Amino acid sequence: MSNLSMLTDLYEFSMANGYYEAANDEVGSFDVFFRKVPDQGSFVIFAGLQQAVDALENFHFDQPDIDYLRGLHLYSEGFLDYLQHFKFDCEVWAIPEGTPVFPREPLLTIKGPLLQTQLFETLLLNILNHQSLIATKARRITYAAEGRPVMEFGARRAQGPSSATYGARAAIIGGCTSTSNVQAAELFGIPAAGTMAHSWIEAFPDELTAFEKWGEIYPDNAALLVDTYDVLSSGVPNAIKVFKELQAAGHKPVGIRIDSGDIAQLAKAARQQLDAAGLPEVKITASNSLDETVIQALLKEGAPIDNFGIGEKLITSASAPVLSGVYKLTAVQSQGQWVPKIKISDSTEKLTLPSIKQVYRLYRPGSDQAFGDVIALKDEVLTSDITAVPASPLATKRQTVLKDFVAVPLQQPVLTQDHPDYVAPNLPEIQQRTQEKLAELPAATKRLVNPDEYRVYLTKSLADLQTELVQKYHEKEHVQ
Amino acid sequence: MSNLSMLTDLYEFSMANGYYEAANDEVGSFDVFFRKVPDQGSFVIFAGLQQAVDALENFHFDQPDIDYLRGLHLYSEGFLDYLQHFKFDCEVWAIPEGTPVFPREPLLTIKGPLLQTQLFETLLLNILNHQSLIATKARRITYAAEGRPVMEFGARRAQGPSSATYGARAAIIGGCTSTSNVQAAELFGIPAAGTMAHSWIEAFPDELTAFEKWGEIYPDNAALLVDTYDVLSSGVPNAIKVFKELQAAGHKPVGIRIDSGDIAQLAKAARQQLDAAGLPEVKITASNSLDETVIQALLKEGAPIDNFGIGEKLITSASAPVLSGVYKLTAVQSQGQWVPKIKISDSTEKLTLPSIKQVYRLYRPGSDQAFGDVIALKDEVLTSDITAVPASPLATKRQTVLKDFVAVPLQQPVLTQDHPDYVAPNLPEIQQRTQEKLAELPAATKRLVNPDEYRVYLTKSLADLQTELVQKYHEKEHVQ
Numbered sequence: 001m002s003n004l005s006m007l008t009d010l011y012e013f014s015m016a017n018g019y020y021e022a023a024n025d026e027v028g029s030f031d032v033f034f035r036k037v038p039d040q041g042s043f044v045i046f047a048g049l050q051q052a053v054d055a056l057e058n059f060h061f062d063q064p065d066i067d068y069l070r071g072l073h074l075y076s077e078g079f080l081d082y083l084q085h086f087k088f089d090c091e092v093w094a095i096p097e098g099t100p101v102f103p104r105e106p107l108l109t110i111k112g113p114l115l116q117t118q119l120f121e122t123l124l125l126n127i128l129n130h131q132s133l134i135a136t137k138a139r140r141i142t143y144a145a146e147g148r149p150v151m152e153f154g155a156r157r158a159q160g161p162s163s164a165t166y167g168a169r170a171a172i173i174g175g176c177t178s179t180s181n182v183q184a185a186e187l188f189g190i191p192a193a194g195t196m197a198h199s200w201i202e203a204f205p206d207e208l209t210a211f212e213k214w215g216e217i218y219p220d221n222a223a224l225l226v227d228t229y230d231v232l233s234s235g236v237p238n239a240i241k242v243f244k245e246l247q248a249a250g251h252k253p254v255g256i257r258i259d260s261g262d263i264a265q266l267a268k269a270a271r272q273q274l275d276a277a278g279l280p281e282v283k284i285t286a287s288n289s290l291d292e293t294v295i296q297a298l299l300k301e302g303a304p305i306d307n308f309g310i311g312e313k314l315i316t317s318a319s320a321p322v323l324s325g326v327y328k329l330t331a332v333q334s335q336g337q338w339v340p341k342i343k344i345s346d347s348t349e350k351l352t353l354p355s356i357k358q359v360y361r362l363y364r365p366g367s368d369q370a371f372g373d374v375i376a377l378k379d380e381v382l383t384s385d386i387t388a389v390p391a392s393p394l395a396t397k398r399q400t401v402l403k404d405f406v407a408v409p410l411q412q413p414v415l416t417q418d419h420p421d422y423v424a425p426n427l428p429e430i431q432q433r434t435q436e437k438l439a440e441l442p443a444a445t446k447r448l449v450n451p452d453e454y455r456v457y458l459t460k461s462l463a464d465l466q467t468e469l470v471q472k473y474h475e476k477e478h479v480q
Numbered sequence: 481m482s483n484l485s486m487l488t489d490l491y492e493f494s495m496a497n498g499y500y501e502a503a504n505d506e507v508g509s510f511d512v513f514f515r516k517v518p519d520q521g522s523f524v525i526f527a528g529l530q531q532a533v534d535a536l537e538n539f540h541f542d543q544p545d546i547d548y549l550r551g552l553h554l555y556s557e558g559f560l561d562y563l564q565h566f567k568f569d570c571e572v573w574a575i576p577e578g579t580p581v582f583p584r585e586p587l588l589t590i591k592g593p594l595l596q597t598q599l600f601e602t603l604l605l606n607i608l609n610h611q612s613l614i615a616t617k618a619r620r621i622t623y624a625a626e627g628r629p630v631m632e633f634g635a636r637r638a639q640g641p642s643s644a645t646y647g648a649r650a651a652i653i654g655g656c657t658s659t660s661n662v663q664a665a666e667l668f669g670i671p672a673a674g675t676m677a678h679s680w681i682e683a684f685p686d687e688l689t690a691f692e693k694w695g696e697i698y699p700d701n702a703a704l705l706v707d708t709y710d711v712l713s714s715g716v717p718n719a720i721k722v723f724k725e726l727q728a729a730g731h732k733p734v735g736i737r738i739d740s741g742d743i744a745q746l747a748k749a750a751r752q753q754l755d756a757a758g759l760p761e762v763k764i765t766a767s768n769s770l771d772e773t774v775i776q777a778l779l780k781e782g783a784p785i786d787n788f789g790i791g792e793k794l795i796t797s798a799s800a801p802v803l804s805g806v807y808k809l810t811a812v813q814s815q816g817q818w819v820p821k822i823k824i825s826d827s828t829e830k831l832t833l834p835s836i837k838q839v840y841r842l843y844r845p846g847s848d849q850a851f852g853d854v855i856a857l858k859d860e861v862l863t864s865d866i867t868a869v870p871a872s873p874l875a876t877k878r879q880t881v882l883k884d885f886v887a888v889p890l891q892q893p894v895l896t897q898d899h900p901d902y903v904a905p906n907l908p909e910i911q912q913r914t915q916e917k918l919a920e921l922p923a924a925t926k927r928l929v930n931p932d933e934y935r936v937y938l939t940k941s942l943a944d945l946q947t948e949l950v951q952k953y954h955e956k957e958h959v960q
Binding site: 004006007008009010011012013014015017018019021022024026028030064065068069072074114118121122123125126127129130131133134153155156157158159160161162163164165166167180181182183185186192193194195196197198199200202203213214216217218221228229230260261312316317318321322323324325327328329332341343344345346350473 | 483484486487488489490491492493494495497498499501502504506508510544545548549552554594598601602603605606607609610611613614633635636637638639640641642643644645646647660661662663665666672673674675676677678679680682683693694696697698701708709710740741792796797798801802803804805807808809812821823824825826830953
C-alpha cells in the first residue's frame with residue numbers, strides 16, 4: 001500500500017466535493033474523542049499521534065488516484081484539481097502520546113476548511129483508534145505482570161501487516177519491554193526479542209541435539225523452548241545439560257520458555273529443577289494465550305514466572321477489539337465568528353460537547369498526584385476557583401467548586417502557524433511519559449476490575465453552552 | 481511501511497541463521513492450517529492467498545535491513561550475505577481463495593530449504609489469518625442478510641491501515657457487495673459506496689437545506705442520512721421533500737440511511753412515510769453496530785431494510801477477533817527421502833498431521849453437492865473405495881469405507897517449477913467462487929448457530945502414519 005490519503009470513506013470525498021461545489025469555504029473545528037473505555041477500564045492510553053501527523057503532513061494525491069476518482073463520475077473537475085494540488089491548511093492540537101485519557105476528552109482538535117477537515121476523518125480515526133486500543137491493552141497486561149518484562153509477539157495473529165507493526169509500537173507505549181516483530185523493532189528502535197519455535201527442535205534427531213546446536217550458535221543468548229515433547233521429563237533436563245555446558249565454557253545461560261500445558265504447575269516444577277541444578281539465574285518465560293486475567297491468576301498462585309510473552313490477546317486486544325473513537329464537528333467559523341455546533345441525540349450519552357476546548361489535568365499545589373481533569377472552553381482562564389459539573393452524562397449535574405489546584409493543559413500545539421513542523425518524541429520518551437502520567441493517577445483508577453471512576457469535569461461555562469444549544473434546538477423544533 | 485520481508489518474528493531469523501550456521505540445507509515441508517473456527521462456526525472462508533504469494537515473490541532485503549540485522553550482533557556475515565542475495569527456492573501449493581475450508585485441512589503447503597521456509601512463517605500467517613478471519617465474518621453477516629446487499633464501512637475502526645484495506649478485500653470475498661474504503665476500492669476494483677455524515681447536515685443552517693444542497697450536487701446519487709435530529713419528524717419528511725423535487729426534475733431518488741435509534745421501528749415507520757409519499761422505490765439502509773445476530777433479529781421482526789452497512793463488527797470480526805492459523809513442519813527431506821514429522825502433544829487436539837498431503841472434496845457422481853472432505857497423503861490415489869476415519873481428534877476413530885464418490889483435489893500448484901508465476905484470479909472471480917463453493921455445502925453446515933459438523937476424514941494411511949509416529953515417540957521416550 002502506498003498513499004494513505006486514499007484510506008478514506010467515499011462519503012468524505014463526496015462531502016468534500018459537496019463543500020467545493022457549494023462554494024462553502026467555511027472553517028470548521030473537529031474533535032477526536034471516545035465515549036467508552038475497552039474492557040470496562042477507566043482510561044485509555046492515547047497513542048498513534050506520530051503516524052496521524054505523518055499522514056497529514058504527507059497528504060496528497062497521485063495521478064492514478066485522481067484518475068480513479070474521476071472515473072467514479074461523481075466529482076467535479078474543479079474539485080479534482082483542488083485535490084491534485086492539495087495544500088494542507090489546518091491547525092492541529094493534540095494530547096501527547098502516552099497520556100492516560102478519559103471519555104469525552106478532546107484528544108485531537110483540528111481546525112481548517114471543512115473541505116479538508118472532512119477528508120481526514122477516516123484516516124485519523126483509523127490510526128488513533130488502533131494504536132490507542134493496543135496501548136491501552138498493553139497497559140492492562142503490563143500492570144497485571146507487576147513489573148515483570150512483557151514481550152509482544154502477536155505478529156502472526158495481528159489483523160494484517162500494519163496491525164502487527166504499529167500494534168507493536170503501541171504495545172511499547174503501553175508498557176511492553178520488547179517485541180518479536182523485526183519490522184517494528186527496526187522502524188521504531190524497539191528491543192527485538194525471541195527464542196526458537198518447535199520446528200527448530202523437530203528439525204533435529206532429538207531435543208538435546210537441537211538445544212546443543214542452539215547453544216553453540218548463540219552461546220550468550222540461549223533461551224530454550226522446553227515444551228516440544230515433555231517439559232519436565234525432557235525439556236528442562238535437556239536444557240539444564242546445555243546450560244551446564246555453556247557455563248563450563250564461560251557463558252551465561254539465559255532462560256527457558258514454556259508455551260503449553262498448565263503454566264503455573266510447570267513453572268513451579270521447572271524452577272525447582274533449575275534451582276536444584278544450581279541454575280537460579282535462568283529465567284522462566286511463559287507464553288500461550290495469556291492476557292491480563294490469566295497473568296493475574298498465575299501470579300496469585302505463586303507461579304515463578306520472570307517474563308511473559310503475549311501474542312494474539314494483546315495485538316488484537318481480543319477481549320475488546322474496538323476503540324470507538326469518533327470525530328465530531330464542534331464549531332464553524334461564519335463571517336469571522338466561531339459558532340458552536342452540537343450533535344443532538346435522544347441519548348444524553350451521545351450529545352457532543354460544543355465549541356473549541358482545552359482539557360486540563362488538576363493537581364494540588366506542590367503535589368504530583370492528579371485528582372481530576374476538567375474540560376473547558378478554549379478561551380477560559382483557569383487560574384482561580386472554577387465552578388464545574390461532572391462530565392459523565394450519567395452523573396447528576398451537581399455543581400462543584402474546584403479550588404486550590406494547579407491546572408496543566410493537556411492539548412499542545414502540533415501543527416500550527418507557530419509550530420509548522422511536528423517534532424515527535426521518540427518511542428522511549430513516549431513510553432516513559434506513559435509511566436510518569438500513570439504514576440500521577442489514583443491507584444483505584446488503575447485497578448483492572450471495577451476501577452474507581454476518575455473525576456472528569458466540565459466547566460460551568462461549557463456545560464451551560466451545551467444546555468443552551470440543546471434548548472435552542474428543541475425550541476426551534478417546537479416552532480416548526 | 482515498505483518491505484514486508486522484515487515483518488518476521490526475530491526467532492525466525494535466529495532459526496534461519498541457525499540452519500545456515502549448522503550447514504543444514506535440508507528441505508522441509510510446512511502446512512498452514514487452523515484448529516478452531518471463529519464464532520463457533522463450522523468453516524472458514526480461505527482468503528489472502530494473493531497477498532501471501534505477492535509477499536513471497538517480492539521477498540528480499542534492502543541494505544538498511546541487512547545493516548539493522550547486522551547491528552543485532554546475533555547473525556553471521558555468511559547468513560547476512562545469504563539474505564542480501566536471497567533467491568526464493570520453494571514450492572507452494574494452496575487451496576484457492578474463496579473456498580470454505582475446515583479444521584486441520586492443509587490450506588497452504590510450502591516446501592523448500594528449512595532456512596527459507598522458516599523465514600516465511602510469520603508473514604504468511606499474518607496475511608492468511610487476517611483475511612480468512614474477515615472473509616469468514618463477512619460470510620456470516622451476508623448469510624444473515626439473506627441476499628440483501630451488505631456494504632463494508634469499518635475503515636475508521638479497523639486495526640490500522642492495512643487492516644482496513646485488506647479487510648475490505650476479504651469482506652468482498654466473503655460476500656459483501658461494496659466498501660466505503662476508497663483505497664480498497666481503487667486497489668482491488670471493488671464498488672465504492674457511501675452517503676454522507678452527520679457533519680454535512682450540521683454544516684448547514686438546517687437539515688432541509690443540507691439535503692437540498694446534496695440533491696443539487698448528486699441528483700442521481702442522493703442517499704440521505706436521516707437521523708441527525710429526529711428520523712420520523714424531521715429526517716424522513718425532509719428527505720421526501722428533496723426526493724419529490726428530484727423526481728420532478730427527472731431524477732431517481734436513491735435511498736435513506738438510518739444510523740441510530742431502534743432500527744426496526746424506525747425502518748417500519750420510515751417505509752410507511754415513504755410509501756405514503758409515493759416513493760416505494762426509495763431504499764432503506766440500516767447501519768449502527770450491526771452484525772449477523774442483530775441483522776437476523778431485525779429481519780425476524782420484519783424490519784423493511786433493503787441494505788446493510790456494517791462497520792466495526794465486521795472489519796475487526798469483533799465477536800471473535802482472532803483466527804489462530806498455525807504453520808507446522810510436516811516432513812523433512814533427508815538424503816533424498818522424505819521423513820514425516822509430527823508435533824507431539826499431550827492433547828490429541830494439538831497433534832499435527834504428518835507428511836505432505838492433499839485434501840479432496842467429495843461429491844456423489846453427477847451431483848454438485850459435497851458430502852465430505854478427506855485429507856490424504858499426497859501420493860495416495862483416490863479412485864476407488866477409501867477406508868477413512870474422522871479427522872476430528874474428538875471423534876472416536878471408527879473406520880468408514882467411502883464409496884461411490886468423485887474426489888476433487890483442493891490444493892493447486894501456486895508457485896512450482898511448472899507454474900513459476902502465480903496468476904491470481906480477480907476479486908469478482910474469487911467472490912463468485914465463494915458463492916459456488918458455499919452452494920455445494922449442506923444447508924445445516926451453513927447455519928450460524930450450532931451448525932452441523934461437516935464430515936472431514938483422514939485416509940486410513942494418513943491416520944495410521946500419525947498413530948505410528950506417536951507410538952514411536954512414546955517407545956523412544958520409554959527407553960530413555
